[in-house]
Amino acid sequence: MISNIAGVVVLYNPEADVFDNISTYYNSLDKLYVVDNSEVPSEKLLLKLKKSFSKVEYHHLENNQGIAKALNVAASRAFEEGFDWLLTMDQDSQASEGMVPTLLEVCAKIPKERIGIIAPKYILETDSSELDQNNIQEVDVVITSGNLLNMCAFKEVGPFREDFFIDYVDHEYCLRLKLSNYKVIKNNKVILYHKLGESKSHSFLGYQVNASHHNFLRRYYITRNRLAVLKEFKSRFPQYYRNESTNNIRELVKIILFEKNKVSKVKSVVQGYKDFYSNKFGKYNG
Template identity: 35%
Template structure:
């Protein structure tokens, strides 16, 4: 059964090539889709067999994933390992994750790693969602729901994809034994009135997408409760109490809410 890894780049650094090498030898093909304004193919000069495509503009994570998955399909891949540029595996963890392909029933569409992974827990468990990075994706399921939602551009692209797969009758799984190195924003621990908090320090544009897309998710998938509204509340609190550039971030968040109301999606 053929496999491919698809990784999305944006203004890549040499370290991201090392991340790619951590899983490249475990799959049949590696596809790099570059959302940068410039061509960065030179970074891959010493890495053989990589299919690189420069988009010369930022089309968003969803569009880049769709482009990468289509390339993987053309290469004959039945499963795609989706990766972020700042994510990497230890060799044994890639092997553990890929081993699930051999026993996956036909209704399993996505197999992700556990963000709180513990080797003391083994086996797959059903979950509602997993992040895109470090996931195995069944290509036939991807085709069934027409891929990722490009209207969202970035933020919630992975969870929206998982929720639509579940609506189509597929299962989302998590392998609790698999761990991966992955960075999220620029997290910073803070204290306020004796309590500890962690803020991601996302820039204003990311805060815009965060609000707009999570309001969209709450409306489209109300069965998953108030998690998206709670996230917006916590993010607003963190910006006000802990983060720099408060006015720009709050203005971007307000704009995101307004664009949700008027139905404006795609890039900001």
């Protein structure tokens, strides 16, 4: 069941713990594509990669071209080389023991031909309602890290949207998969240990409130790309539209109440709106 699986880890100026992270899922793969978005690649890192992992194919994109470009490079190579699945991992994510084969247990209950993505449960999630007796849950969207992407679905649905550059690349792709009648499945039986930037918990009026503390650049991409996804999929996914529209407002309030560099972040939100309405996408150039 676990044969014919490739993986990709996308790098951007990674920390030393990236090797420990890779080792948590490497042995479940037949090949690992390492796609490096760092402007200047680390020779030390590359030497250690080659020494530590024999099934690695390294790609340096020469400059930061975004998560979508990196995923497309790996997915295209995986499809060309005849792999059935592609595990997509962030550099700071760790797999729990047996994550990949446990994810694939879904295929015993749902025909592989109708599955677009199989995702784990993320350790950051705390809502117990995510768990059910069967452990399998069909959802609208999942984040990129820890996913098994069906290569047949990739062939049909096409590449990730590179003009988004980073944020909402995952949401847009999941919704596109669902419009092509592929299922996005969470297997809550398996855990991915995932970091979420500088997320912090704050006390407010007796409640604990989580704020992401994304930097101003991420805040720009989140705003611009979220608006594009909402516009594209509003009529087909009304509940998703309502949830994300609410999140748009909540996150702005959290920036004002809890986060540092409020002015630059609010300006980035405004710029995100402007560029969305001007249909200006791609990498932000200031």
